[in-house]
Every structure is written in C-alpha cells, then in structure tokens.
C-alpha cells in the first residue's frame with residue numbers, strides 16, 4: 741500500500757472475553773467492564789472483539805443483556821467476530837431474538853464467507869466461524885483495501901509457524917498473513933498477547949483482557965496515522 745489514508749484512527753483490540761462462564765472465567769464480566777472503560781479513557785474510535793466474546797451457546801439471556809448494557813455505554817462502533825466458543829452456526833447464540841434489540845453501535849460479523857463493515861475512514865473485514873475444523877480458513881478470501889481508507893482484518897484461529905497440515909482447526913499460516921493487503925490484522929483465540937506479524941502486515945493476538953498482568957487487565961490500542969503509519973501499544977488498566 742503506497743499511500744496512507746488521510747484520517748487518524750485509534751482502535752482498541754481485545755478478544756476471548758468468554759462472557760457467561762462463571763467457573764472457567766470467574767472475572768470475565770469485571771475484565772470486560774474494565775475494557776469498555778479503557779476504550780473510553782484511551783479515546784478509541786472503534787472497539788474490536790476478535791472472537792470468543794461469549795463462552796458457549798447455552799449462556800443465559802441475562803449475560804447477553806448485560807453485554808448490551810456495556811456496549812450501549814460507548815458511543816463508538818463495537819465490532820465483534822464470532823469464534824469457536826460463540827460460533828455463527830444453526831444454533832448460534834447470535835440468532836436469538838434478543839439480538840433484534842441490540843445496541844445500534846454493535847456490529848456482528850455473520851457471513852461464513854467473509855464480509856465488510858464499512859465506515860467513512862476505515863473498512864473492517866471478518867469471516868464468522870461456523871465450524872471449528874481444519875477446513876475453516878480464518879483469513880482466506882479477504883478482500884482488498886480501497887486506496888483511500890484504512891483496512892483492518894479480524895480473524896479467530898490458531899497461528900501455526902510451519903505451513904504443514906497438522907490436523908488442527910482454524911489454522912493461520914505465516915504465508916496467509918504476509919500475503920494480505922490490510923493495514924492491521926486483529927487476531928483472537930490465544931489468551932496471551934502475541935506478535936505474529938509477517939512481512940509488512942502487523943498481526944497481533946490481543947490476548948484476553950484478564951491475560952498477562954496479574955492485577956491489571958490489558959488490551960491493544962492501534963493508532964493508524966497518515967504521517968506515522970500503524971503503531972500498536974499493549975495497554976494495562978484497572
């Protein structure tokens with residue numbers, strides 16, 4: 741990408757919040773509330789949750805309602821990508837009637853082949869997972885950026901250093917990433933912050949909000965700047 745878009749944009753990137761699992765993820769609600777506050781205090785223009793937003797398809801409606809409450813506290817778009825814990829399949833939790841009353845700033849990727857959410861200065865691409873299997877390729881089919889806008893990909897899957905068929909599900913290989921034409925790839929599936937950038941493509945797992953800092957929560961902020969290009973920071977917060 742030769743010329744950078746004209747507008748400055750800041751994104752807050754998180755993933756693997758696992759809401760609705762009081763036993764496995766006992767502080768998930770607290771961590772998510774802190775992350776919503778962080779999106780505001782870091783002045784993010786967009787918030788991304790790269791999969792496993794909810795822990796399983798059997799969560800109570802009340803979990804979704806309190807998620808909606810949090811989202812409606814923000815006046816920025818919140819873009820979420822279904823992962824292997826919250827699949828976009830026939831029985832998806834995202835197909836509950838409840839979602840017809842979702843906050844107007846919530847965007848959920850629902851297409852299993854990939855789709856774009858388009859905003860004035862930036863486009864987001866994501867492919868909603870329908871089956872966590874070796875056949876599911878999280879970034880394959882990503883479209884191209886338009887020259888005048890930032891372009892961010894979102895994907896939920898397992899990064900595999902060696903491009904060999906290991907039989908694992910939802911794999912992302914280094915060559916899958918390096919061949920992308922996006923300014924940033926927001927990844928989810930790993931609980932720990934990890935840099936898997938390839939070639940000229942910045943690609944990061946944000947890790948879960950309650951991931952690495954023992955007494956603190958964390959998320960990534962990504963600055964997309966016409967002068968300085970793309971810079972990311974791992975942020976910690978209470």
Ligand SMILES: [Mn+2]
Pocket residue numbers: 791792823824825896928929930
């Ligand atoms: Mn996952």
